[in-house]
Structures are given as structure tokens and as C-alpha cells.
Amino acid sequence: MRHPLLLLTLTLSAALAALATHSVAGQAATFRNPYVVAEDTGQRPAPSYFFRRAWVQITRDLAATEVPPTVPLDIAAMAQRPFAVAWLGHAAMLMRVGPMWVLLDPALSGTAGPVQGLGPARMTPLPLPLAQLPHIDLVLVSHDHYDHLDLDTMRQLARQPGGPPKVMAGRATAPWFAENTGLQAQEFDWWQTQELGNVRVRFVPAQHNSGRTLADRNQRLWGGWVVEHAGQRFYFSGDTAYVADLFRDIRQRVGPIDLAALPIGAYQPRPLMRFEHMDPAEALQAHADLGATQSFGVHWGTFQLGDEEPFDAARDLQAAVLQQQVPGFGLLPVGGFVDVRPAEGQAGVPPAVALQPARATAPAPLLATAGVR
Numbered sequence: 001m002r003h004p005l006l007l008l009t010l011t012l013s014a015a016l017a018a019l020a021t022h023s024v025a026g027q028a029a030t031f032r033n034p035y036v037v038a039e040d041t042g043q044r045p046a047p048s049y050f051f052r053r054a055w056v057q058i059t060r061d062l063a064a065t066e067v068p069p070t071v072p073l074d075i076a077a078m079a080q081r082p083f084a085v086a087w088l089g090h091a092a093m094l095m096r097v098g099p100m101w102v103l104l105d106p107a108l109s110g111t112a113g114p115v116q117g118l119g120p121a122r123m124t125p126l127p128l129p130l131a132q133l134p135h136i137d138l139v140l141v142s143h144d145h146y147d148h149l150d151l152d153t154m155r156q157l158a159r160q161p162g163g164p165p166k167v168m169a170g171r172a173t174a175p176w177f178a179e180n181t182g183l184q185a186q187e188f189d190w191w192q193t194q195e196l197g198n199v200r201v202r203f204v205p206a207q208h209n210s211g212r213t214l215a216d217r218n219q220r221l222w223g224g225w226v227v228e229h230a231g232q233r234f235y236f237s238g239d240t241a242y243v244a245d246l247f248r249d250i251r252q253r254v255g256p257i258d259l260a261a262l263p264i265g266a267y268q269p270r271p272l273m274r275f276e277h278m279d280p281a282e283a284l285q286a287h288a289d290l291g292a293t294q295s296f297g298v299h300w301g302t303f304q305l306g307d308e309e310p311f312d313a314a315r316d317l318q319a320a321v322l323q324q325q326v327p328g329f330g331l332l333p334v335g336g337f338v339d340v341r342p343a344e345g346q347a348g349v350p351p352a353v354a355l356q357p358a359r360a361t362a363p364a365p366l367l368a369t370a371g372v373r
């Protein structure tokens, strides 16, 4: 068993956070989901859920835990592409678009929590150390949950050689960046668009929530991102529940999607998670609703947040793809990249059924400074 004191702290803080979501909301201005789901009573995982997750984490046999494989990220090959996206594990992605390097939801630390060492531990290595990333021009953040907005990663990026990146995030998020990282974040409302040379960036709705502490639930806007370049569109939904109207609205208002990154993990226990996270079959339906040419699954196999086992997300997606016979939804290894416009000689999304599991690696040491950061 590792770090018993740490885990005690983890479970207590998680339990307090879970309690707080029921008691504090409403005291400050908060955002609401764009779509009303009648069955959603507002009930969310109880404190016992977080104790269970912590117990699973400290007793997990990593040698027997299946996760996605990791391959080295080929930055030199990506640099030659006009528009390509690499999966860095969980919801973190690196994008090459025109002359820019863009990070999406870069939670690249050893844990996803309020401080290093606290929270779900990384089970797949990064495909390259943060220090070996190219100069990042832009960071797009979908929402403020710890597994999407990581303090240490953002501080590291704020200090990158050559100057800090631009940061774009939802409304009411800029104060967090200013206070914690010194970065100036540009805030977006849903459907708001920004042109950056020949790249267009748009923030779109998602059915989810936000919050990092006991007192800030739903006070920063959550959403997804559409990046458009040379007539091609990439869509990252951020975390979202499945709502058919959401994906139809995006298709209608934004236009056809050439490549989508859709979350497939953290879906059990289904009665609670279904109001904030899609399961793999729903993600496949979202891919179909969007009319996306290609999609790949993210938000799985890296930080384990749901009651399903890490590789269950891949297996459930593989089963859904075989059953529904919907083409174009696949899975990348960590470090794999795909062109937004696949053509001969370029990288398309591999079929979901092609991905074979690897074994989990040991979590990064507490207060890690090498390798992960």
C-alpha cells in the first residue's frame, strides 16, 4: 500500500468537496447547463463514492491493470502537418494548426488534484516530458476540473522559454489564471468566436459543471472547442453528458466536423455519471449525431475517475462499434496523432478494435519534478 497519509487526506478532501456541492451552490452567480434533462435530480456521487475510488487506487495492482499503450510523440512529424492532433493521455491534446502549437486541457502532472500528489494518479506515462514540447502558442481549456485544468502544468507553461502562451477559457475563468499563474486568459461565452490569423477558434456548449473548491461550484463556464483551419474543423467536446440536441446544435451552427475528440471514460456508476459524462456507446452516438468524419476517444485510461476499470472504456467502445456498425470512431495510443484531414500518406484514426491494452505503470512519485513535469 502506498502513501496511506496522502490517501487519507485525499479521501477526506474529496468527501468534503462532494458534500459541499450540495450546500454551497447558489451563494454566488453560477452558470447553468444549456439543456434541461428532466430525469436529472441534481444528485451526484456521495462521499462514499470518493472513499471507494481512493481505496481502489491504493490497493490497485498496477501490473494487472490494463491501460492504453503509449508511443513516443513524433513532434518532428507533426511539425510537417498542416492540421493534426495528438493524444497526450486523458483529455490532454497537442494540436498543430497552421503555424501554431496548441495544447488542449493540459493536465500533465502525476496526479489530477488540488496539489501535486493528491488525487487520482496517472497510470500511463506522458509520451514526452513537458520540457520537450515545442513552444506553445495557445492553450484551450474546456473547464476548471482538476483533470482538465492543472495548476502545475499551467505554471510551467507560464514560464516556458520564449514567453507564455495565449490562454482561452470559459467566462469568469480569467481571475483564476491571473491569481494562480499570472497568465492573462481570454474568456469566452458559448458560441463566441475568435480569429487568430487563418485559424478560427470557437467555444461551444457542453452539458457538465465546474468547480475546484468547496465554494465555487458552477462559477466558471464550461464548454467545448471547435478549431477551424483551411476549411477543416476539429471539435473537442470537453466533458459532457450525452444530449442529442447538443450535438445537433453544434452540427447545425458550426458545420460539418472533420475530426472530433469525444470523452468515453468516467461513466460508472451510470445512474449518477450519466448526467455529466457520456459512456462509450453514447460517445459513438454523438459521433453519428455530429456527422463527424472521424472521432477518437479521450478522457479514459489515464486518471481513473469512474468505477469502471480503465480499459473497460476501450472494450465498451469496441463492442458498441461492432454492434452499431458506425464507421469512423477509433482509439489512439497515448502519443499517437491524427490528421484533421486524413488523406493518402497521412494519419487517420485507427479502428477502435485495433487497440490492444498495455499494463499500467507506477504513478509518478509525490512532488515529482522529473519526467512528468
Ligand SMILES: [Zn+2]
Pocket (backbone or CB within 6 Å): 143, 145, 208, 209, 239
Ligand atoms: Zn469535468
